[in-house]
Amino acid sequence: MSHIQIDNLTKIYVGRRTQPRTMHDPEEHSGDNVLVLNNINLAFEEGEMVCILGPSGCGKSTLLRIIAGFEAPTYGTVKVGGRKVRGPSDQSIFVFQHSGLYPWMTVYENVGLGLRHIDDEEDKHSRIQEHVEMVELEGFEHYYPHQLSGGMQRRAELARAIAVNPDLLIMDEPFSGLDFLTHMKMREEVVNMHEFLRKTTLVVTHDIDDALIMGDRIVVLSGRPSAIKLVHVLDFPRPRNFEKDPGLSRLRSEIFLMLGVPYAV
Amino acid sequence: MDDDGKPTLKETPLYERETGNRFVRSGLLSFLSIVVIWELLARASGWSVHVFPDPWAVILSFIELLRDGTLVRHTVASLYRVTVGFYLAVLLGVPLGICLGRNLTARSFLNPVIHFLRPISPLAWIPLAMLWFGIGDPPAIFLIFLASFFPMVVGTTIAVQNINPTFFQVAANFRFSRRETLTRLILPAIMPEVITALRMTVTIAWLVVVAAEMIAVQSGLGYLILDARNALRMDFVMNGMIVIGLIGLMLDGIMKRLGQVESSQWGRHER
Numbered sequence: 089m090s091h092i093q094i095d096n097l098t099k100i101y102v103g104r105r106t107q108p109r110t111m112h113d114p115e116e117h118s119g120d121n122v123l124v125l126n127n128i129n130l131a132f133e134e135g136e137m138v139c140i141l142g143p144s145g146c147g148k149s150t151l152l153r154i155i156a157g158f159e160a161p162t163y164g165t166v167k168v169g170g171r172k173v174r175g176p177s178d179q180s181i182f183v184f185q186h187s188g189l190y191p192w193m194t195v196y197e198n199v200g201l202g203l204r205h206i207d208d209e210e211d212k213h214s215r216i217q218e219h220v221e222m223v224e225l226e227g228f229e230h231y232y233p234h235q236l237s238g239g240m241q242r243r244a245e246l247a248r249a250i251a252v253n254p255d256l257l258i259m260d261e262p263f264s265g266l267d268f269l270t271h272m273k274m275r276e277e278v279v280n281m282h283e284f285l286r287k288t289t290l291v292v293t294h295d296i297d298d299a300l301i302m303g304d305r306i307v308v309l310s311g312r313p314s315a316i317k318l319v320h321v322l323d324f325p326r327p328r329n330f331e332k333d334p335g336l337s338r339l340r341s342e343i344f345l346m347l348g349v350p351y352a353v
Numbered sequence: 354m355d356d357d358g359k360p361t362l363k364e365t366p367l368y369e370r371e372t373g374n375r376f377v378r379s380g381l382l383s384f385l386s387i388v389v390i391w392e393l394l395a396r397a398s399g400w401s402v403h404v405f406p407d408p409w410a411v412i413l414s415f416i417e418l419l420r421d422g423t424l425v426r427h428t429v430a431s432l433y434r435v436t437v438g439f440y441l442a443v444l445l446g447v448p449l450g451i452c453l454g455r456n457l458t459a460r461s462f463l464n465p466v467i468h469f470l471r472p473i474s475p476l477a478w479i480p481l482a483m484l485w486f487g488i489g490d491p492p493a494i495f496l497i498f499l500a501s502f503f504p505m506v507v508g509t510t511i512a513v514q515n516i517n518p519t520f521f522q523v524a525a526n527f528r529f530s531r532r533e534t535l536t537r538l539i540l541p542a543i544m545p546e547v548i549t550a551l552r553m554t555v556t557i558a559w560l561v562v563v564a565a566e567m568i569a570v571q572s573g574l575g576y577l578i579l580d581a582r583n584a585l586r587m588d589f590v591m592n593g594m595i596v597i598g599l600i601g602l603m604l605d606g607i608m609k610r611l612g613q614v615e616s617s618q619w620g621r622h623e624r
């Protein structure tokens with residue numbers, strides 16, 4: 089059975105002024121109602137790295153928030169590990185598009201958030217330290233987020249998420265706002281982390297190359313209201329390289345075309 | 354920066370230290386010039402020392418009041434009332450502000466009342482305060498409470514509403530209990546803004562205590578000034594004013610220190 093099963097998922101944001109009790113026609117998005125996701129069906133396997141692509145504003149974040157349990161679907165069901173998602177859980181940790189680190193806590197305290205129930209102080213300390221080291225932030229344990237660079241903040245948040253040992257890791261545009269080199273390094277880090285831990289990971293990105301380099305599977309969404317344009321399993325060997333792999337390169341041009349850019353520059 | 358190129362935590366930038374010294378120097382200088390102008394005005398006016406006392410006369414009577422303990426006694430009385438009224442306002446106002454900030458129903462119900470009561474000067478409550486609480490400390494404390502309570506409630510409410518909603522999703526994700534949401538998220542998140550509110554409010558409370566003491570009590574700096582006026586001792590009036598100013602500076606300084614506590618420092622870099 090698939091780890092994540094999404095059936096007939098539809099999301100409509102109801103405007104504040106008009107709040108009809110019943111919605112007879114999900115297609116309808118007149119008035120202040122916004123149809124964001126339209127009848128999405130997806131299934132992801134255990135341990136997969138899934139990259140979700142789509143134009144800005146198409147509902148990628150909304151999809152992730154529903155999977156994480158922060159929002160309820162209007163229609164349809166989302167199951168994680170065979171169980172229907174009913175609310176946020178520490179089994180599905182979300183890494184936020186803009187930093188979700190608590191600015192009043194040090195790196196050490198932030199990473200320790202998911203480990204706060206461990207009574208054995210030694211054990212807790214060593215596990216926090218282990219995760220801090222995993223993202224190469226040793227020496228920065230007692231820094232506050234504002235004292236770190238953007239890339240370091242992302243890594244700290246990643247460490248905080250992984251420290252909980254969740255079944256599912258959800259990342260919303262984890263590389264946005266990073267400079268080119270930091271972006272590349274961070275991408276490599278996420279791929280290595282995934283190779284090592286083999287956790288089901290969902291990554292939203294608007295960068296086609298990110299998706300093709302990282303993903304075990306890619307999902308391309310259309311503009312709003314979002315429907316699925318393409319689901320493709322990528323079984324290209326790693327490390328991936330567009331020049332050496334004509335298949336990958338062809339897929340890349342195809343997706344560029346699909347998203348409305350005829351020539352891949 | 355240290356050798357590893359990591360920023361060090363507790364370094365004070367050089368320019369901050371220098372401007373700090375400059376503030377102290379120019380502060381002293383401006384006080385000195387005021388005293389000089391005061392002296393010149395007192396001489397030029399030709400008024401008697403009972404109407405417009407010169408600095409020297411005020412200094413002499415200041416020493417006199419300090420020696421016989423009058424000044425200390427009245428200052429303690431005023432500080433006591435401010436402390437009690439202010440603490441009460443903070444202890445009730447901050448929790449209420451947190452409730453209002455988190456709860457839309459409570460907010461829509463109570464906010465109109467709070468915003469109606471807030472602009473009414475605490476001094477307008479004087480007749481009612483005296484009727485309800487008689488004379489002595491209670492009516493004065495009540496007035497200070499009123500003056501501090503509303504700004505604390507409003508400041509805290511706004512601070513809670515300003516918390517980044519993402520942080521609440523993080524709390525849900527990490528399965529915070531209600532108590533943890535309060536202690537690990539809400540309280541630290543609002544700390545910088547609450548401290549700003551405290552700083553502004555303590556100034557208001559200090560303004561009000563002097564006025565309150567002019568009506569209902571037989572002690573305190575407000576009473577000292579009123580009593581000195583009745584005795585036509587303008588030098589004592591000025592002594593009272595000077596002490597009020599100094600204590601005001603001190604209270605503000607304490608609140609400023611509070612703002613420099615490390616856990617509230619993050620607020621300086623966010624937003």
Ligand SMILES: Nc1ncnc2c1ncn2[C@@H]1O[C@H](COP(=O)(O)OP(=O)(O)O)[C@@H](O)[C@H]1O
Pocket residue numbers: 101102122124142143144145146147148149150151312
């Ligand atoms: N809470 C909300 N209420 C109403 N509309 C929303 C809400 N959240 C998102 N939307 C709308 O849903 C659409 C998709 O948003 P989002 O999922 O953030 O897009 P993406 O992450 O793909 O850029 C946007 O048009 C946005 O305006």
Ligand SMILES: [Mg+2]
Pocket residue numbers: 148149150185260
């Ligand atoms: Mg988004």
